[in-house]
Amino acid sequence: MADDESFSPDRRAAYAPRRKWALTQQAFDKLLASLGEDRARAGERYLEVRSNLIRFFQWRGCPFPDDHADETINRVAKRIEEGEDIRNAPGYFLGVARMLVLEINRERAREHQALGEMASERVETSEPEEPQASIECLRACLESLSPENAELIVQYYQGEKSAKIENRKRLTERFKIPVNTLRMRALRLRDKLQVCVEDCLKR
Amino acid sequence: MSGDIPEMKEEAYSEDQIVRYLLGDLPEQAQVEIEDRAFQDKQYLQSIVAVEDDLIDEYARGELSDSERRRFEQRFLSSQERRRKVEFARALAIVTTELARPERESFPARAPAASGRPGALAAFLRGLNPAVGFALAASVLLILIGGSWLFVENLRLRSELAELGREQESREQRRQALEQQLAEERARADETAARLERERGQELARQLERAVGESTTRPAPPAIASLALLPGVSRSGGARSKLVIPQATGRARLQIGIEPEDEYSRFSVELRAQAGQQVWAEDNLRPRAIRGGRVVVLNLPANILQNGKYELVLKGVTGERSFEEIGYYYFEVLKK
Numbered sequence: 001m002a003d004d005e006s007f008s009p010d011r012r013a014a015y016a017p018r019r020k021w022a023l024t025q026q027a028f029d030k031l032l033a034s035l036g037e038d039r040a041r042a043g044e045r046y047l048e049v050r051s052n053l054i055r056f057f058q059w060r061g062c063p064f065p066d067d068h069a070d071e072t073i074n075r076v077a078k079r080i081e082e083g084e085d086i087r088n089a090p091g092y093f094l095g096v097a098r099m100l101v102l103e104i105n106r107e108r109a110r111e112h113q114a115l116g117e118m119a120s121e122r123v124e125t126s127e128p129e130e131p132q133a134s135i136e137c138l139r140a141c142l143e144s145l146s147p148e149n150a151e152l153i154v155q156y157y158q159g160e161k162s163a164k165i166e167n168r169k170r171l172t173e174r175f176k177i178p179v180n181t182l183r184m185r186a187l188r189l190r191d192k193l194q195v196c197v198e199d200c201l202k203r
Numbered sequence: 204m205s206g207d208i209p210e211m212k213e214e215a216y217s218e219d220q221i222v223r224y225l226l227g228d229l230p231e232q233a234q235v236e237i238e239d240r241a242f243q244d245k246q247y248l249q250s251i252v253a254v255e256d257d258l259i260d261e262y263a264r265g266e267l268s269d270s271e272r273r274r275f276e277q278r279f280l281s282s283q284e285r286r287r288k289v290e291f292a293r294a295l296a297i298v299t300t301e302l303a304r305p306e307r308e309s310f311p312a313r314a315p316a317a318s319g320r321p322g323a324l325a326a327f328l329r330g331l332n333p334a335v336g337f338a339l340a341a342s343v344l345l346i347l348i349g350g351s352w353l354f355v356e357n358l359r360l361r362s363e364l365a366e367l368g369r370e371q372e373s374r375e376q377r378r379q380a381l382e383q384q385l386a387e388e389r390a391r392a393d394e395t396a397a398r399l400e401r402e403r404g405q406e407l408a409r410q411l412e413r414a415v416g417e418s419t420t421r422p423a424p425p426a427i428a429s430l431a432l433l434p435g436v437s438r439s440g441g442a443r444s445k446l447v448i449p450q451a452t453g454r455a456r457l458q459i460g461i462e463p464e465d466e467y468s469r470f471s472v473e474l475r476a477q478a479g480q481q482v483w484a485e486d487n488l489r490p491r492a493i494r495g496g497r498v499v500v501l502n503l504p505a506n507i508l509q510n511g512k513y514e515l516v517l518k519g520v521t522g523e524r525s526f527e528e529i530g531y532y533y534f535e536v537l538k539k
């Protein structure tokens with residue numbers, strides 16, 4: 001039986017190592033300044049960087065992408081406050097994020113070991129359930145779209161692999177738009193539908 | 204900025220490479236190339252997101268091979284956001300299938316039988332006795348009319364058949380949906396916890412946006428204070444886990460690790476203050492599978508917790524009213 005010494009008090013905190021340094025107003029101002037001279041534009045870039053970092057941590061299979069993104073931003077802000085001159089902000093953020101991924105993976109390995117192999121690479125997943133509430137919400141959300149958009153999203157994501165390719169080809173002809181434009185429209189509509197479904201589920 | 208990185212290897216652009224990247228199947232260097240490109244080229248980033256959505260859809264539809272599915276589960280199901288995407292994809296797969304218009308039955312164009320050699324037929328008719336010719340022409344006409352009617356009727360029946368197929372499919376989906384309803388109800392508690400997580404994320408995003416807009420940034424206190432409690436921690440142990448609750452925190456979330464051999468399907472939790480009085484109890488908690496084992500998640504109002512030491516008793520539900528105490532967890536609350 002493990003004792004309290006080997007006990008990891010907060011897994012989330014463990015994956016995003018404890019923040020000893022806190023973001024100050026001055027540090028945040030410097031961080032924004034590193035992203036652009038115009039403060040409003042820098043603010044937009046900040047949100048974009050954060051969103052990209054969240055995606056990066058998701059792609060790398062990390063458990064708390066939002067927290068890790070914030071930790072990355074804090075670390076970059078700290079280095080800027082300490083006088084580091086950042087020329088390629090996206091690359092710099094990404095570099096710091098990669099270092100954090102290494103730490104997270106080390107922490108995971110350590111935790112797996114501490115748990116006595118309970119944490120093998122196997123991931124238990126529950127049997128897929130038909131998400132009835134989500135289905136009903138999705139039906140309602142589809143009705144809120146214009147007929148053209150509803151047709152686009154349904155056709156775009158319909159069918160299996162090969163059928164999907166054919167459907168998308170037909171859609172580019174039907175709407176007379178290039179593949180990239182079609183994809184962007186489908187992605188935006190999918191995001192909108194997912195937000196709509198999640199809002200609907202909250203009600 | 205598309206095409207701004209000429210040294211990037213061409214294969215990094217391919218959909219297959221992106222799929223391998225998303226499944227964690229590429230060497231580090233190739234991963235780095237893809238990520239660098241995605242951070243500098245919005246269009247490329249969108250391509251990855253599109254491939255990711257398709258991959259999630261394929262998982263939701265059960266189209267991935269066994270090895271792809273395993274890698275997907277290891278890599279994708281590690282975060283709450285991704286699990287929400289998978290749930291959405293499941294709903295999308297069902298609804299798009301439901302709304303799919305069945306492929307139109309294709310019938311080969313049928314040329315009229317008489318169209319092959321009209322000149323020969325006319326010459327043949329001209330050579331006949333007029334009465335016989337008339338009777339023959341009338342018969343041909345009747346055959347043509349009957350044939351056309353049969354053809355139209357055939358089309359109608361096929362259409363009805365397709366419609367019946369759709370109805371049957373729809374009924375089947377509805378039946379399956381009803382069967383799932385009970386399970387859905389049981390999962391309600393889990394969904395509530397997930398919603399709390401979502402709300403926290405949204406609140407954080409709003410606070411960030413507000414912070415950028417107002418040019419003021421103070422780290423906001425979390426809406427939920429979290430603490431993971433692992434099994435097998437002795438009361439007499441040294442450092443006790445601490446749950447730090449900032450002032451504005453509304454909820455506290457305790458993630459209670461379960462020993463692998465405790466294979467109960469339901470759990471009950473009792474939380475006691477140091478003096479022994481019960482401060483919270485909750486039954487019928489379903490375990491969740493996470494990377495590395497199973498946990499029970501307890502959400503409770505932060506205001507019932509005061510500074511001090513707590514003992515949490517985890518019980519496995521063995522029957523209608525019978526429980527078995529299987530674990531004791533100790534932590535300390537610090538309110539700030």
